[in-house]
Amino acid sequence: MTAFVQHVLDALSVGSTYALLALGLTLVFSVMNLINFAYGLLLVWGGYGACVLVDAGVPFALVVPLCILFVTVLSMAMGRVAFRPFIGAPPITLLITSFGVLLIVQYIAILVFGEKPRVLDVPGFLTGVVTTGGLRIPVLQLVTIASGALVVAAFYALLNRTAFGAQLRAAAELPQTARLMGIRPDRVLMIAFAVSGAIAGVVGLLWFAKVGAVTPRSDLEPTLKAFIAIVLGGLGRISGAMLGGLALGAIEVAMNIVLPAGAITYAQAIVFAVVITLLVLRPGGLSGARTEAT
């Protein structure tokens, strides 16, 4: 029983990271059909931002908001400079454009920070372990799950309770009508990039607190996980993104338990194969969204 609870907690913490990643990606996708290859780099820059601030002696309680702010601004800049000119282009053009953006922004990271991994020192309490009733729960895991729940709640409040949120939803659902109603697509896009950036800031901190070090090429793994999560959940749906992220987390943790020792090295391949199989059974993803972005 304790083992089971432990696994569920593992799956929840991994899954909520993926769900947040997928949420940030989907938000921009729903407004401009962009699947952003460079999304993982926002995490990397956030990680580097945290490293620099921590090394400069800034207290961690300040590092967190500063980092999130930094990534938010970066995301907006990326959206404004690189992606705004492409509004209305087909998803594949946008996908490849973001690939180009990735190469450039990654190069800047290499220029500034070099290829060597940079260690992120997190405060001691984050690396601790809580022991209760036979369970050994890393504090970071609890923080991850809590942040996930908090961000999702804040996100839904923003989406459903504010004027920004109403504009976002309108622009995502009926862009033409939204425009006729006086909603400025540029502004909506910038809001989407800002929110998506803030989420990336949170995930970046969680991700690199867990991994421990940042390199300019650390973006690949989170980007891939987010991609798989959004496709698994169903492209373009907020609920699908979260479902996909949690499902991917569950599949990964389940693979680690179920697979025999000899097959564990193939875990990544098997997870992707499982996801592709699921997609064949449900081409619209778990939430049954459209398969072809229009």
Place this chain on the structure above:
Amino acid sequence: MLRLALRADRLPGPAGRLGATAGAVLAAGAVTLLGALLFLAPTMREIVLLFGINAVMVVGFQLFVGNTGIVSFGHVAFMAVGAYAGGIAAIPVLDKELVLPDLPGPLASVEVGFVPALLIGGAAAALVALVTGPALMRLSGAAASIATLGLLIIVTNVLAQATPLTRGPQSLFGVPENTTFTGVYATLVATVAVSALFKWSGAGLRARAVRDQPMAAESAGVSVLRSRLWAFALSAFVTGVAGALYAQLLTAFSPASFYIAQLVLVIAMAIVGGIGGISGALLGAAVITVLNELLRRVESGMSVAGTEIHAPTGISSAVLGVALIVMLRWRPHGLLGSAELQFEGSAPARAEPEAPRTVPEDSPEAVGRTAGAARADDG
């Protein structure tokens, strides 16, 4: 009276098909001739061979992407499979004991020459495509692209872990250096011919019909899945052959040789040249190979007119990134779009100037379809 033309559709009838295929082969021949001239200079040899292999690879990539409109991120995986299958088959039996001591019996006693190694590489890649295709080809658009990226991850993971077969993440070495100028460019001409034949065949037409009007094509009895699967398998074969060529040029490589960096190259070549056509693929391969080679020399330091230029490592991929964005922003159809070099006869009056459109080829390509229109709309 024959003349050459650049056009996106072909003239009707067998003569039109012959002219379109011959035009593509002529383009490959011209590229070969140019390569042969450059090959005379010893410093150019490596880049000429590399270009030929890249051209085979991009023509293979284009065979799928151009005809189906699905941008595959998985073709590098076919290249990897081709390189490993062809490479392992080509390693001499005696060396195999040293390089791959745990190779299963029947494989350990195999040793093949250059051409069979290419065919084995191609066949292995086509097999992977045929096994995964029925699943992958059900998806469309961006979901399909991401799923093919999944294929690349799967193949890289398996190659890096199947140590008895591949030496795992370490380099596989000992592949004989069989790749010659004749080998590469004969393969290129054959590849281009196959690609053009497919493009102008019924199967190619069906694939493009599904690309442009999936609903209409399906109601006309064209199977979306089957039409894509043909293109997928054939293009995987060609890309696998490119991998086997590459393996016998490099002689040592690892799964990392066929990953994101290689993916960037393939995509850049296809986008710059024009994703819709064979002629564009050849041009794109030429432009990007030269650009990439120049940048690599700049990275390792070179002197131009007495000044030492030394750029930090990684600049080549950043420049490729810029090239991608610039092309997609201002020339989304690439340098050549879907235009192909073709022979035209002194045609009967009905074929010109209003040739009956047998192929809906003038419709914009999937990539960059509305970037221009959207901009106008945006203002």
